[in-house]
Every structure is written in C-alpha cells, then in structure tokens.
Amino acid sequence: MHTDITLTVDGHSRALRVDTRTTLLDALREHLRTTAPKKGCDHGQCGSCTVLLAGRRVVSCLILAAAADGAEVTTAAGLAPEGREHPLQRAFVDHDGLQCGYCTPGQICSAAGVLEEAAAGWPSAATPPGEPAEGQAVPLTDAEIRERMSGNLCRCGAYAGIVAAVGEAARAAEAADPAATEAQSGGAR
Structure with missing residues (x-):
C-alpha cells in the first residue's frame, strides 16, 4: 500500500509517494536523494x-515516513542556511571530530539536539540530582556531552574530538546568548 506525504526537508517542501512501510531514512535517501543521513545499522543503534x-533528534531508520507526514526534517546539510557553515560543523573540523566522516552528519545533528536540550534544562543520566534549577540550562560538561552523545557511534574512535567540538559549540552558543550564560551561572557573574 502506498501513501502520499509531504516533508519539509532542510527548508524545502517535498511531496512524495511512499510505501507505508518506508522509513524516514529511506524516504530521505532513496526517494529525495538527500545523502546527509547515512544508513549504518538500520536498527537504531x-x-x-x-x-x-x-x-x-531522532534516528530516522526507526521512524516511518508516513508518521512524519507534514513534519519539518533538518539534516546536517540543512543546519546552516544558504550553505553557510554551522558552528558545530566548524567545531568538528577544528577539533578533528571526524575521521572517515560516515557518522559525522548524524553526530552533528545529534549535537545540535544536545545543545537545544541542555539549553532547555533537560537533565540526562549524567546530570547531578536536583540540577538544573528551574529555568536554568544544564551545563555541558564533558561527562554530560559523552552521556548525551552516547547513541551516536564512531567506528574510527574520534570521540575525544567530538566531545571537544560539542563543548566548544556549547560555549560559543552561551557567549552569543547572555541570558543562557546568566541562567547557567545562576545569575551570578
């Protein structure tokens, strides 16, 4: 059985007809020729x-394309408008957060999600009990970054560079948003 769906991918509305069993990953790669998300394990691991x-952030191999009908999808290629470089992309290059590059688009999308989640104050398993205080961001320590990025594997082992890159991007985001810096420090400077 087939269904018609519409996805907004990296800012562009795209209509397509897919088998109801088609994953979002296959819709992106096979139907829309969007190559940033990679097919690794095809099991969400x-x-x-x-x-x-x-x-x-989601692993697109576990989402049915039909369930994403009408949704906005952002890939690593669409993080920065008009072909500009996203701060995460620059940080990954500067800190050697990649080797073969296969996992890098997924790593960068996951990192973008991590930055948003921490800024929104969502705790992780590495967040100390009782933190963050209401309305405050979670400080992205190396332990926080490792925990939050643990669903993204790198066969080349570029983890030290990945953690450093996400940390740099978090610090840059804080510097660009004084309210986030104040929230993280509890209002004391």
Whole structure:
C-alpha cells in the first residue's frame, strides 16, 4: 500500500509517494536523494541516520515516513542556511571530530539536539540530582556531552574530538546568548 506525504526537508517542501512501510531514512535517501543521513545499522543503534524531526533528534531508520507526514526534517546539510557553515560543523573540523566522516552528519545533528536540550534544562543520566534549577540550562560538561552523545557511534574512535567540538559549540552558543550564560551561572557573574 502506498501513501502520499509531504516533508519539509532542510527548508524545502517535498511531496512524495511512499510505501507505508518506508522509513524516514529511506524516504530521505532513496526517494529525495538527500545523502546527509547515512544508513549504518538500520536498527537504531548507531546514530548515523540521526536527523532533527520538528526540532528533536531522532534516528530516522526507526521512524516511518508516513508518521512524519507534514513534519519539518533538518539534516546536517540543512543546519546552516544558504550553505553557510554551522558552528558545530566548524567545531568538528577544528577539533578533528571526524575521521572517515560516515557518522559525522548524524553526530552533528545529534549535537545540535544536545545543545537545544541542555539549553532547555533537560537533565540526562549524567546530570547531578536536583540540577538544573528551574529555568536554568544544564551545563555541558564533558561527562554530560559523552552521556548525551552516547547513541551516536564512531567506528574510527574520534570521540575525544567530538566531545571537544560539542563543548566548544556549547560555549560559543552561551557567549552569543547572555541570558543562557546568566541562567547557567545562576545569575551570578
């Protein structure tokens, strides 16, 4: 059985007809020729297919395309408008957060989700009990970053660079948003 769906991918509305069993990953790669998300394990275990779906990070191999009908999908290629470089992309290059590059688009989308989740004050398993205080961002320590990025595997082992890149991007985002810096420090400077 087939169904007609519409996805907004990296800012462009795209209509397509897919089998109802088609995953979002296959719709992106096979039907729309969007190559940023990669097919790694096809079981939701490696994270190489991570995209942002309505602003939240998801492994696209586990989402049916029909369930994403009408949604906004952002891939690593669509993070920065008009072909400019996203700060995460620059940080990954500067900190050698990639080697073969296969997992990198998923890593970068996941990292973008991590930055948003921490800024919104969503705790992780690495967040100390009772933190963050209401309305405050979660400080992205190396332990926080490792925990939050743990669903994205890198066969080359570029984890030290990935953690450093996400940390740099978090610090840059804080510097660009004084309210976030104030919230993280509890209002004391």
